[in-house]
Amino acid sequence: MKYVNSRWLIALLLLGTRTMAEPQLSLLGPAAPPLGRGWIVVHAGSLLAMPGTAPTRNQTVIIEDGRIKEIRGGFAMPAEIPGAAGAVVADLSHEFVMPGLIDAHVHLENALPTSGNPLEQTLAGFTNTEADIAFAAAENARTVLNNGFTTVRGAGDLTDTVGFALKRAIKAGRVVAPRLLQAGKPVGPTGTQGDPRGYRPEFMGVMTASFADRICEGVDACRQAVRHRVNLGSDVIKVKASGGVQVLLPGYPDAEFTDDELRAIVQTAHQLGRKVMAHAISNRSTKAALRAGVDSIEHGNVLDDEAIRLFKEKGAWLVPTLSAPHDWAEQSASRGVPEDQAKQIYVGTLESFRKAHAAGVKIAFGTDVGYSPHSREPLEFLWMVRGGMSPAEAIWSATIGSAELLGVSADVGTIQPGKVADLVATSGDPLGDINQMTKIDFVMQGGIIRKSVAVGAIGNEK
Numbered sequence: 070m071k072y073v074n075s076r077w078l079i080a081l082l083l084l085g086t087r088t089m090a091e092p093q094l095s096l097l098g099p100a101a102p103p104l105g106r107g108w109i110v111v112h113a114g115s116l117l118a119m120p121g122t123a124p125t126r127n128q129t130v131i132i133e134d135g136r137i138k139e140i141r142g143g144f145a146m147p148a149e150i151p152g153a154a155g156a157v158v159a160d161l162s163h164e165f166v167m168p169g170l171i172d173a174h175v176h177l178e179n180a181l182p183t184s185g186n187p188l189e190q191t192l193a194g195f196t197n198t199e200a201d202i203a204f205a206a207a208e209n210a211r212t213v214l215n216n217g218f219t220t221v222r223g224a225g226d227l228t229d230t231v232g233f234a235l236k237r238a239i240k241a242g243r244v245v246a247p248r249l250l251q252a253g254k255p256v257g258p259t260g261t262q263g264d265p266r267g268y269r270p271e272f273m274g275v276m277t278a279s280f281a282d283r284i285c286e287g288v289d290a291c292r293q294a295v296r297h298r299v300n301l302g303s304d305v306i307k308v309k310a311s312g313g314v315q316v317l318l319p320g321y322p323d324a325e326f327t328d329d330e331l332r333a334i335v336q337t338a339h340q341l342g343r344k345v346m347a348h349a350i351s352n353r354s355t356k357a358a359l360r361a362g363v364d365s366i367e368h369g370n371v372l373d374d375e376a377i378r379l380f381k382e383k384g385a386w387l388v389p390t391l392s393a394p395h396d397w398a399e400q401s402a403s404r405g406v407p408e409d410q411a412k413q414i415y416v417g418t419l420e421s422f423r424k425a426h427a428a429g430v431k432i433a434f435g436t437d438v439g440y441s442p443h444s445r446e447p448l449e450f451l452w453m454v455r456g457g458m459s460p461a462e463a464i465w466s467a468t469i470g471s472a473e474l475l476g477v478s479a480d481v482g483t484i485q486p487g488k489v490a491d492l493v494a495t496s497g498d499p500l501g502d503i504n505q506m507t508k509i510d511f512v513m514q515g516g517i518i519r520k521s522v523a524v525g526a527i528g529n530e531k
C-alpha cells in the first residue's frame with residue numbers, strides 16, 4: 070500500500086513539474102484555441118494588413134493550417150496556389166479586412182443586470198454560484214468574439230475558478246471564445262474597490278472573509294500574494310492602485326498601497342515573468358503606480374503633466390477604457406450620483422486621454438466591458454476618436470498596440486506571413502467612418518471562420 074502511495078506521489082510530482090514547465094505567457098500556450106486545419110483563400114476588397122499604414126485594394130490572403138502563408142496582389146484562385154487546390158474561398162471582395170481586434174481590458178465573468186439596476190447586481194453577488202458565473206462567462210466570451218475581438222486580456226475576476234477553467238476550455242476547443250490572457254483576482258489593500266463596506270456588522274465578517282484573498286498588506290504579504298497568483302496561473306498581475314471611479318467624488322474614501330508595497334508587487338511579478346496592470350483612477354495613484362514601474366495604467370482618469378512625463382519616462386502604456394466613465398455617467402441617476410458630477414468625470418477622463426495622446430503616450434485598447442455591457446464593446450472606438458484620435462490610430466491601438474502590451478506581437482496584431490490567421494471585416498471603410506467598427510460582419514480566428522454575416526460566398530473552389 071505504501072509503495073502504491075509513493076508511486077501516486079511521484080506521478081503527481083511529475084504532473085506538477087510538467088504543468089510548471091508549460092510556457093504560460095505564450096499566446097499559443099494555455100490560453101489559445103486550436104488552430105484551423107487545411108487551406109483558406111480570402112479575397113479582400115481592401116486589406117489593412119499593417120494598421121498605421123495605408124490599406125491596399127484587391128488582395129488575396131492565403132492561409133494554411135490556421136496561419137497566414139502568403140499575401141498576393143489581385144484575387145488568386147486555389148488552382149493557382151501550389152498545394153491549395155480544393156481550398157475554401159472566403160469572398161470578402163466587397164469588404165474592408167483588418168487584423169483580429171485585441172481588447173486589453175475585459176471582465177468576462179461579470180454579467181450585468183438587464184434592468185440596469187445596480188442593486189440587482191449587488192444581489193447577484195449573493196445568489197450566483199460559480200456555475201452561474203461560468204455560463205455567463207461563456208456567453209460574454211462569445212459576444213466579445215462576435216464583436217471582432219479575437220484576443221482579450223481578462224482584467225480581474227470574481228473567482229479563481231471560472232476564468233482559469235475558461236482558459237482550459239478555450240485551449241481544448243470546448244468553447245468558442247477569444248484567446249485569453251488572464252489576471253484572475255486582483256490584489257489590493259484593505260478598503261480597495263469591491264472590498265465590502267456598509268453592511269450590518271453581523272454580515273461584514275462573512276463578506277470580508279470572502280474577499281480576503283484579494284487583499285494584501287505590507288511588503289512580504291504583497292510579494293506572497295503575487296507569487297500565489299502566478300502559482301494559480303495568472304498571465305498578468307492586476308493591482309488595485311486606487312479604489313473605484315467613486316474616489317473622484319467629493320468625500321468618498323480611497324485606499325491606496327504604500328510605495329514600498331507597490332514596488333514589491335511590481336518587482337515580484339517581473340521577477341516571475343509577469344507584467345503588471347494597475348487599476349488607477351486618481352492622479353496620485355496613477356503616478357505612484359508609474360513610479361513603481363507598472364507596465365500599464367488602466368483607466369488613468371486624471372492625468373497631469375507629471376503623470377504624462379512619468380508615462381513617457383517609464384515607457385508604460387495607458388489603457389484608457391473610456392467606455393467605463395461614459396456609461397457610468399449615463400447611468401448616474403440609477404447609482405445615486407449627481408449627474409453633473411458623473412458627467413464631469415467623463416469629460417475630465419476624455420481630456421486626460423486627449424492630453425496623453427497629444428503627448429505621444431503609448432495607448433492600448435481596453436473597454437472594461439463587464440462594467441458596461443459586452444455588446445457595447447466596439448463603442449470604445451467612437452469615444453477614442455471623440456477624444457482626438459484618428460480612426461487609423463484607434464485601430465492601431467486595438468491591434469498592434471494591444472498586441473505589444475500583451476506581449477503577443479509574434480502571433481497577432483497584423484496580417485503578415487507566419488502570423489495566426491485572425492481577420493475581421495466590415496462592409497465600409499472604418500478609416501473614413503469609425504462607426505464601421507460597430508458593424509463587424511466577418512470574424513476569422515486562427516483560420517476558423519467564427520462569424521460570417523452578409524458577406525460574399527464562402528465555398529470550395531476547385
Ligand SMILES: [Zn+2]
Nearest residue numbers: 174176224437
Ligand atoms: Zn476593469
